[in-house]
Amino acid sequence: MVRPTLRTENLVLVPQTREAAVALLEGRDCGLPLAEGYPHADTLDGLRMYVEHGGPEAAGWFVTLAEDGRVIGDCGTHGWVDDEGRVEIGYGLAAPWRGRGYGTETVRALVDWVAAQPGVRTVEASVEVGNEVSRRVLQRLGFANTGERDHGEHDRHWHFERPT
DSSP states (O other), X not given: OOOOOEEOSSEEEEEOOHHHHHHHHTTSXXXXXXXXXXXXXHHHHHHHHHHHHXXXXXXEEEEEETTTOOEEEEEEESSOXXXXXXXXXXXXXXXXXXXXXXXXXXXXXXXXXXXXXXXXXXXXXXXXXXXXXXXXXXHHTTOEEEEEEEOSTTOEEEEEXXXX
C-alpha cells in the first residue's frame, strides 16, 4: 500500500517505515528530529506491534510540525479494511503537544485519507473511557459513540464509528 505524505495547516504526516520504527524501539536515530516527550509509551507499544505483526496492509505516519519537522506524535490504522468495509484508526500526541488543535488536525487528515480508499465504508476508533479530549476530537469530526467495550481486564473503551 502506498501511503502519501499528508499535509495540514500546521502538520506534515510522514509515512512510517519499518526501519524508522525499529530504530525508535532500539533507541537509535530514526532519521527525523524528535520533539519533547516523543516517543511516549503508547508510541512504543504501537511501533512494537507494527514491527512484529504489521504487513503491507499496515498504514502509519509520524506526525511532524510543518514549521521544523519535529515528530510530536503518530497515527495510523490497526490493519486494513475488513470484509465489512471497516478500518480502525489510532493516534496519539506527546503530552507537551496536546491541547493545541494538533490532534484534530491529525485525525482529520488520517480519516480523510482512509475514507477515500477503495472498499472503506466505516472508520472506527476506540478511546479509553475517561479520555474526554480524544472523545471530543472524534465527535467534532463526525464520529458517533456506539457504546463501551471491554479491552481486557479493567480496560474499558468507548467505541466510535463514522460512515464514509
